[in-house]
Amino acid sequence: MRVRVDDGSCHGHQSCAIAAPEVFGADDYGNAVVLITGDIPDDLHAKVRRAEGNCPERAIVIED
């Protein structure tokens, strides 16, 4: 699994970082950044899916 944030859609709710703090963080303006480059470890997949399901802007893109 890989994950990215659509910069045009993200408006900095930080819902992803609450659901999966190991995977998502914030830049200086509070917009989401992905902290893990490359494949997401298996044990974090459920959290990433939860992050995707909690983003009001639907800005999280999961690539399985």
Added chain:
Amino acid sequence: MTAIDPLRDYDIFDLGFVRDPFATMDEIRESGCPIAHSDRWGGSWFPTRYDDVVAMAQEHDLFTSREIIVVPPADPSNEGPYADVAAPPITSDPPEHHWHRRLILPFFSPQSVATFEQGTRDLCNRLIDGFIESGEADAAADYAQQIPVRVIATMLGVPTDMSDTFTGWVRGVLETGLTNPEVRLEARLNILRYFEAQLADRKANPREDDLITTLLHAEVDGERVPDSYVIGVCNLMLVAGVDTTWSAIGASLWHLAQHPEHCRQLVDDPDLWGSAIEELLRAYAPVTMARIVDRDIEFQGCPMHAGDRVLMSFPAANRDPRQFENPDEVILDRERNRHVAFGAGIHRCAGSNLARLELRVALQTWLSRIPEFRLADPDSVTWAGGQVRGPRQCKVTF
């Protein structure tokens, strides 16, 4: 049963609606016309479905933020020198919105607001010290109401002993003043005069690590930002940062007082806090914003005209069963929760990270000291509503 037809004549200031808006929202949402219209209070549209509210929030060029108060304001010519002071960036539209917002976002990033956590916890503990021995408290007036105003004052670098005065001004704008333009204007002018004096003081005596001083020195395209912008930001932080968060804290305590099983869950499982805070925000979203329709358009079959007012009812969106399973149930570990308590799109609440921190710390500190409590008298709880909904008197015993 109410005699008011919610589809054609809803009244967001009706006491029954303020106390329980959800039945009316459900009735509108499940009717053939989920965007209601009422001529009351200057007239407005009232979307109740999640998808409609989010689409309108994201279409900021069509649903503008020229005015964001749910009732038309007083004649701006009464405001004298302050007529051009708004509350940026919440009242801004693109293109200015971009820099209006970008300058303040760094103050509210998760990293920045984390510096307020310990001070907020200490404040909450001091408040609880004041009433814990008595076995009773007003969770709204003695606790929730006292927290955000002091956090915001600290952030703005203004005296926290002005808190009661600030609270009075904010209520003048967002509560009593909503239906009374003269009260609203007076409160607004008090706020703007106060911050104009604060700016003058910072210009004479610059301070380090001070939000107002930092903004006064900010430049956009090589030019200092105007004072009206800085005063406007201070105005926004006070008006938007106090009533809202206090309402969320109060409503959450009102809920927990009636759900001891939720109190136990939160005490037993600290990992629950992240999703629990989001769920409480979803279920008790305090804020309804307004938008002004930019041009004549048919939206979801509704003939909207330029200048029409739209109520962005985030509370209604957050209870839409098309988006949320069992929307009226508080499920602390809800798996999918795309709630819009903080809005959506470019006007997403800039202070949301601070609001969440305050809500979490206020509830954690309360439960650590008062793990079991109940409403003293459910019928005596009073609510404010209209633009910001939350309990104003909420007596509990423990």
